[in-house]
Amino acid sequence: MSFVEGLQCRECGRRSEARAVHVCEDCFGPYEVVYDYAALRRTVTREKIATGPRNVWRWADLLPVDKPVTGFHSGNTPLRRADRLAEVLGCSELYIKDDSANYPTYSYKERVVSVAISKAVEFGFDTVGCASTGNLANSVAAHAAAAGLQCFVFIPHDLEQGKVVGSQVFGPSVVRIKGNYDDVNRLCSEIADKYGWAILNVNLRPYYTEGAKTFGYEIAEQLGWKLPKHTILPVAGGTILPKVHKAYQELIDLGLVEDSNGGSRFYAAQAAGCNPVVTAIEKNIDVIVPQKPRTIAKSIAIGNPADGFYVYNAIKQSGGHGASATDQEIVDAIRLLATTEGIWTEPAGGTTLAAAIKLIKSGRIPKDESIVIGITGNGLKTIETLGGSLPDSEPIGASLNEFDRRLNGKASIEEAVLAGAI
Amino acid sequence: MSVKVRIPSPLRSFTDGADVLQFEGGSVGDVLGQLTARAGGIEKRLFKSPGELNRFVNVYVNDEDIRFLDNLATHVKPGDEISIVPAIAGG
Structure with missing residues (x-):
């Protein structure tokens, strides 16, 4: 059963019953789900969690869903100790939370979609949709297909082919919009109004965003009910970072963490070509000025982040910071992660690692404290972003002589990457 | 011809259910002023203080966010369309 009490506006505090509404009728602020924490404290224990399923519904008591209909294979992604990467960066305790391995469409979006689709079915919707930079569309399309729902996904016209095909294959109506994500977003807001569909990141946003907390719960449990001292996450619309912050806070409040490490410090990673939140953090002003995105990190190219203000707050409250990465730094970081840890992430992940490297090098993040880098998407979907940056592989004849010549002629790929990327 | 304002649900x-209202031109601020005069109660939803929109209110003129134009001083002429859109989550 769910412990949801209802919805509450994050700005003015107005309360509402739990329904398919996303903005406060009084001030346009975002509604957020409110739980009965007193009841949760009596119910949720580490032992009870340990008996739960190994998917996002392990955390069902802390999610706003009565009857899950999808997501039974989503979440529960690896938290990898990254010693080889740590050695390159000079860190002592570095982890990768790897949602490039999230099922079934290989991004963190499985978490929010599992919750939002279940809620859409609970509310009686038969058509779901989303505004997306690609990963969300892939996930919504897959989960909607499995749940037998009608599906419309709206994406900018210029996404990577893997992201477009990665939606189309599941059979939704894919609507490509001549514009950037912010244009798509605005259109979807008007579509949700007009057609009465469950546009998951519009009118189901309060429920959708709660799914992102599972990323944080898993980190804490996987660390043995400890919080890392530092958590670095990419920022696009601004959903995941404040929700992981909230997840850690809930675990502390519910007495579930053994060692809170004084609460984790949070750091925002953005591409230099789309960094409205990092700009605000660096200027120390809580006004997010929108930008027109120009970056290869298309999945996080959101110039007008709805929850940017809450990212800013979580970072300032926790004592963290932010950093931006250029397109070249993003590509270098993708290759560094691949060659040191065997993890292939998309440009959003490259952005996060590149930002982490800057924050570590500048001393913002001390090298001798525990660090978690959040990897939220998979590189297989964005092959074209590496175009030209990998060494050519000219074919040779099937003779040992030719192979001997090839072997003696080149340094190993790993040496080349390490020399170039750091 | 006048300036159309699209009203979100x-x-x-506050607008007796109307999704589009029409006003005389001027600046975006002028038009929103006419809107708040006609639709009592809407001012508090749109404005934090006079001349300052609430954090989560996005205003567009013909598909362009007014923050990329001249904010509330952006000039609008007959035939232009103003949309008021609440901020929504990422994707």
């Missing part, structure tokens, strides 16, 4: 209780 959370605000339609």
